[in-house]
Amino acid sequence: MRTLAFPYTEAMAEKIHGYTLGSEVNDTWQDLNRRYTRHPKNLPYRDLSLGLRYVSSDYATICKDPDGPGTLLLMRKKIDTAIISRLFAAFERDLAARHGAPFEDLLGPLLRLTKPRTIHIAKYLQAGTGTHADIPNWVFDVATWRTIELLRGVLKLPDGTDLLLRPDIDGNLVAFNRPLPETHPRAEQGIHYISLEPITVPGYPGILLNIDAHISATTGFPGNAKSLWIATDDTGMLLTARHRYDRPNDRNVITGLLPQLVDSFSIHGVPANFTADDLLATHPRIRARHATPPDRHPIGSGPGRRFLDCVLEHATARLNTESLVLETTPIHNIDAPGDPDxxxxxxxxxxxxxxxxxxxxxxxxxxxxxxxxxxxxxxxxxxxxxxxxxxxxxxxxxxxxxxxxxxxxxxxxxxxxxxxxxxxxxxxxxxxxxxxxxxxxxxxxxxxxxxxxxxxxxxxxxxxxxxxxxxxxxxxxxxxxxxxxxxxxxxxxxxxxxxAGLTATTPTRVFSRPLQPQPCVIVGLYTREQNQPATRMISLSALVSDGTDTPWHMLGYHPDAHGWNDLPTAIAAHHATNLSQFNDPNPATRTALARAYTERALHQLRTRYDDIPMIIYIDGSNRYPLWSGTTNKNLGNEQLDALPHLGMINPADISLVRVNTASDGKLPQPVRATGKRANADDGAVPATERLYHLPGARQDTYYLINRWDCTRFG
CATH class of the missing domain: 3.40.50 (Rossmann fold)
Structure with a gap:
């Protein structure tokens, strides 16, 4: 099965430029932060980063220095420090105007003195063995914009239509100039666009460039608009923006500092507000994405899959490499068909x-x-x-x-x-x-x-x-x-x-041939982090079978339910209080406490069922995994503390399965069956119960394309 995931190799890695924002800049920034915001809010770094992307027509961000203390401005393209200084000054001027304060020009002069240094991306492509993110986030962003550089330009549709792909500041490629169909009432047309997200997948060495193709409906009615694309010229980078309705003045206002920030850097300027007539113009400078999917697709049935095919051909040619192929396996019927009884x-x-x-x-x-x-x-x-x-x-x-x-x-x-x-x-x-x-x-x-x-x-x-x-x-x-x-x-x-622990699922519906029903315990571990407030949640449940064709015994874990208990007792305890919240502000401390909590629960369950096989399923989408051996780069590390089951009773009878789902946004997009020509009707990826194997992974990794069009890794 062909996918839209392409390997990001060291040969594609490049050098980027880092501008150190010294202590004086940081002190001035904090002074402005106290002056113009209320605790705990901070100044909108994001608007400034996006403004830098616009003026450089490429990637830019402000982040922590990867090689030491302090703050760094990272850019793929080296630009004159005078331009950087001018943008920071414009940012400070807009803040002052918004709050009715005098403009003092504190940031601009400091930025004129900064000097860039060269940073080699290849240095960061190999991660260590820590439990945190394998590779710094900005490395993924740089990979995204390198891919944008290679893919931007003309893409040809099967009917010969040329689409000019233009980058937007969020890292998408948008066919802004040619929505389809050419004419349509109320500007309800389809905008083709491509999203890019570099990812790592379980056990696979390095980064994959995960590409996806979309067709988004547009609208000519501002009240239906979710977000805006703004073109300040005919071919360059697009701004993205939100809007709100200003009722007292009866106008639709483009929100945020970004439009004001980059207005003087644009050819035609950035409007402060817009009307329905602007959206319905023959060659509009603003296009609005529809807030909800329309009942009928603006360019007919089945355009999405055909666009996936086009993007696969386009990316293969522009990136000069083949996409990831998932291999067919004999493993199938992992779930029994619907039971009429x-x-x-x-x-x-x-x-x-x-x-x-x-x-x-x-x-x-x-x-x-x-x-x-x-x-x-x-x-x-x-x-x-x-x-x-x-x-x-x-x-x-x-x-x-x-x-x-x-x-x-x-x-x-x-x-x-x-x-x-x-x-x-x-x-x-x-x-x-x-x-x-x-x-x-x-x-x-x-x-x-x-x-x-x-x-x-x-x-x-x-x-x-x-x-x-x-x-x-x-x-x-x-x-x-x-x-x-x-x-x-x-x-x-x-x-x-x-x-309530009541289900019609029995072992014979799961363990079909060549598997045989036998006593077993299946454990599910689900964990998530949130930022405001900072906390980690963990949910633990288990299914226990005695090997006969009777429904599973379902258990849940919660301290207020005295540990492992019948599922309804554990769920009621969760709903009555909190689900194992760990609130320490330090992420490492939260992770350590959550890991101790989870291992205690697993050991208790293993002590209760020490003589039958156990399977532990853990979700794999969390930013701070509990065990280093479950991270993508270190999958399968068998050091004693790297995986949860290695120190348990009879570890040889315990299997560990890490699961990713399509909703995590970290799985390659399947396009068509291997060996099928582009746009072939028989090349569509069908719903199936067969597993596909990911070649090149250090641990066995599989795909399931099921009837709901959801992909999973195990």
């Missing part, structure tokens, strides 16, 4: 649960009550029209379903927490004694958007969890068209049952 099996799982199940449906809108009843009927294989009363009992008393109407202000209107606490107590008072209680409640994201801090959904979830009750929600926004299948409601019911 899954509804009956799920009902059997409910019937075989160790305690009765009570599902409370809480609603304020009759349509949502009807959706919930239909979904419960379909998912649990209940008799038709059996949920028309306030309470119904099934499976010889093993399942009770009740419907409780709630007032709008109690259930879906944003407000103080005590409203949801009161509602939760009312719901809990109706639960069946000694039953596992589940709640399917109505929510309304449209109402919640008015006051996100008082969103009723998390308030009610936490209030119910304090009573040991897990919950799931159904929103009117997901209501399907009449007579259409209600997949969102069905999924909500399945998610609710899954949170």
């Amino acid at each position: 899954r509804h009956a099996k799920l009902a059997s799982a409910v019937n075989a649960a160790p305690q009765p199940i009570h599902i409370s449906v809480v609603y304020q809108d009759d349509l949502q009550r009807h959706r919930s009843a239909q979904a419960l009927t379909e998912v649990l294989n209940l008799p038709e029209n059996s949920l028309t009363t306030a309470e119904s009992t099934f499976l010889d008393g093993a399942l009770t379903i009740t419907f409780d109407s709630a007032k709008t202000d109690m259930l879906v209107t944003p407000g103080p927490t005590h409203l949801r606490n009161t509602l939760a107590e009312q719901i809990i008072s109706t639960r069946t004694p000694d039953a596992l209680h589940l709640v399917l409640a109505e929510s309304n994201k449209e109402l919640a958007a008015a006051k996100p801090a008082e969103d009723p959904k998390p308030q009610l979830r936490r209030a119910l969890a304090a009573h040991g009750t897990v919950s799931q929600f159904i929103d009117p926004a997901s209501t399907p068209k009449p007579d259409a299948a209600d997949h969102p409601a069905n999924a909500a019911v399945r998610d609710l049952l899954r949170a």
Whole structure:
């Protein structure tokens, strides 16, 4: 299978220029920061970096010095320090004007004195063994702009149409000059553009240039616009910008400092505001991206795959190398086809649960009550029209379903927490004694958007969890068209049952030939970092099979659930408090604490199940991995502390699988089957259950292209 990933070799690596911003510049910057911002905000470095890209028509950024203390201005092209000084002065002038302060020209004179030094990219292409990012982020950015330099220019479509690819300041290549079709009402045309992201993949040496092709709908109505492309000349770099509607003056204003910052460096100037007429002009200087995908594609069906083919041919010729090829393997049918009896099996799982199940449906809108009843009927294989009363009992008393109407202000209107606490107590008072209680409640994201801090959904979830009750929600926004299948409601019911540890999945559906059902433990580890506030989250769950064709036993880990416990107990503990948050401001300290927490949990589980095989799945998209042996460059490092399972009981019976998904944005884009000609109808990459092998990786790495067009690495 051909992909749009190309190797970035040392031969492509180049020299860039670093301008040291000394202590005087840093001190002056901090002084301006205190003068023009409020803590904890900082001055908008990003606008200045993007301005430098515009004036140099290439990559520029301001970052920490990679070889020592201090700050560095990195640029692919060497430019006169007078231009840099002028841009910094313009930045300071715009800040002063915005705050009604006098312009003192403090930064500009300091920048005239800086001298560039040469930095060799090849030095940074080989990463060390640390747990942090393998290669500095700016190296990836430089690789992006080197690729832009090679790919920009004319790309030819299959019908002979020439598209002029122009870079924008965000690092995309945009066919700004020729949207298709040529004429269309309200300027709803398609803009072809290419995004580029250098990546590393598990066990693969070096950087891959990951290219993707897109067609974005444009609009001639400012109210539908998500963002803007601004052309200040006919062939050069494009500005990208946001906008807002200035109601008092009835105009659409281009926001941010960037337009003002680069106005004097442009040929035609950068407008401060725009109208619909500007977007509808014959040769517009501004094009607006549509905020939402239109119902019908502006240039017809199937253009995306054909554009992928064109980009593959274009990139192969311009980069003078072949793209990454994924090899076909005999491994297939890793997931059994749909089970026609899954509804009956799920009902059997409910019937075989160790305690009765009570599902409370809480609603304020009759349509949502009807959706919930239909979904419960379909998912649990209940008799038709059996949920028309306030309470119904099934499976010889093993399942009770009740419907409780709630007032709008109690259930879906944003407000103080005590409203949801009161509602939760009312719901809990109706639960069946000694039953596992589940709640399917109505929510309304449209109402919640008015006051996100008082969103009723998390308030009610936490209030119910304090009573040991897990919950799931159904929103009117997901209501399907009449007579259409209600997949969102069905999924909500399945998610609710899954949170209770109830599933129709059995070992025989997973371990099909040549595998055989046997006792095993499958562990899932999911972790994420966020910046504001700085914290790390970890979620641990497990499936345990005794090797017979009975549903999995599902466990979850949370300190407030006394470690490993039944999944609903662990989920309720998570919803009632926090999910293992580590809040130390130092990333290394957060990582160390999170690693100790995770290893303690894994050792506890292994001690409980020490004599059966265990498989540990860990997600691979986190910026600060817990173990150095799971980073792309060091995948498979078998030092004792490099992987989580090496110090556990019977490590030979434990497998570790790292998983990346397409949503992480770190996987090569598949284009067509190997050996097929460009634009061949039989060359499309089909949905499949076959695994594709990544050649050249130090550890076994596989692709799965499934029916939802999602790619995964294992």
